[in-house]
Amino acid sequence: MVSSCNFWKALVAFTILFVCQSVFIANFWSNQWFVADNVVGRGSMTYTLLIGFNSNCIKSNNNVKPHCTSLSDSGDFFKNYGIEFPINTRLLTLMYVGKFFYYFIIVLHLVMTVAIIGVCQNFDSSKASASDILFTSASSTDLITKITFSVLLLSGYGYEIGITINGDKVYSTFGFALVIFMASLVVTTIVDILMLHSFIKTGKEYVCSRGETYRIVRGGVSVEPK
Numbered sequence: 001m002v003s004s005c006n007f008w009k010a011l012v013a014f015t016i017l018f019v020c021q022s023v024f025i026a027n028f029w030s031n032q033w034f035v036a037d038n039v040v041g042r043g044s045m046t047y048t049l050l051i052g053f054n055s056n057c058i059k060s061n062n063n064v065k066p067h068c069t070s071l072s073d074s075g076d077f078f079k080n081y082g083i084e085f086p087i088n089t090r091l092l093t094l095m096y097v098g099k100f101f102y103y104f105i106i107v108l109h110l111v112m113t114v115a116i117i118g119v120c121q122n123f124d125s126s127k128a129s130a131s132d133i134l135f136t137s138a139s140s141t142d143l144i145t146k147i148t149f150s151v152l153l154l155s156g157y158g159y160e161i162g163i164t165i166n167g168d169k170v171y172s173t174f175g176f177a178l179v180i181f182m183a184s185l186v187v188t189t190i191v192d193i194l195m196l197h198s199f200i201k202t203g204k205e206y207v208c209s210r211g212e213t214y215r216i217v218r219g220g221v222s223v224e225p226k
Contacts, residue, residue: 016187018113035048035049035050035051036049041078042081043082045060047059047060049078050068051095053102054099055069055070056069058078094152094155101148101149104145105145105149108138108141108142109142112135112139114134115131115132115135116135117131118131143188143189146185146188147189150181150182
C-alpha cells in the first residue's frame with residue numbers, strides 16, 4: 001500500500017514536471033518575450049513590436065496576425081511601416097544566447113524523461129541506480145540552467161531596442177510569454193526540489209538512538225536490528 005502510494009505520488013509529481021516543461025518548450029518559441037508598445041509609424045499608425053528569440057514581429061490594431069521577420073534582419077523590414085528599427089546589438093546577443101539555453105534545456109528534458117522511465121522500472125529497489133543518478137544530475141543542471149536563464153531574461157528588461165520616435169528612445173518591456181515562463185519556472189522548481197529530495201534519500205541508512213537502522217526506500221521504511 002505504501003509502495004503504491006509513493007509510486008503514484010512520484011508519477012503525479014513527474015506529470016506536473018513534464019507538463020510545465022512542455023509548456024516552457026512550446027511557449028519559448030513565442031515572439032512576445034519583449035514588447036515595444038505605441039510605436040508610431042507611417043500615417044500616424046500605432047504599432048506594437050514583438051521581439052522574440054526566433055524572429056521580430058510588428059502588429060497594428062488592424063492586424064489579424066502579426067507580420068514577422070528573421071531575427072537576423074537588419075531592420076529593413078520595419079521601414080515598410082515607416083519605422084526605423086536598427087536592432088540593438090546587446091539585445092540581439094541576448095536573443096542568440098537565449099536560443100542556446102533553449103536547446104540545452106530541451107536536451108535536459110529528454111534526459112530526465114529517459115531517466116524517470118528507468119527509475120519507474122526499478123521503483124522498489126533500495127539501491128541508487130544509474131537512472132537515479134542520471135535524473136538527479138539532469139534535474140539539478142536543469143534547475144540551475146533555468147535560474148541562470150531567468151536572470152538573463154530579466155537583464156533584458158529596459159534595453160534600448162533601437163527605435164527612435166520623435167527623438168524619444170523606446171525601451172523593452174516584458175511580454176506575456178515571459179509571465180507564463182516565470183510561472184512555469186516556479187512550479188517546475190518546486191517539483192524539482194521535491195523529486196530531488198525523494199531520489200537523493202533513496203537507499204541511505206539512518207541510525208537512530210534506539211540502535212535500530214531505518215532504511216528508507218521507495219517502497220516505504222524497513223526496520224533492521226543493528
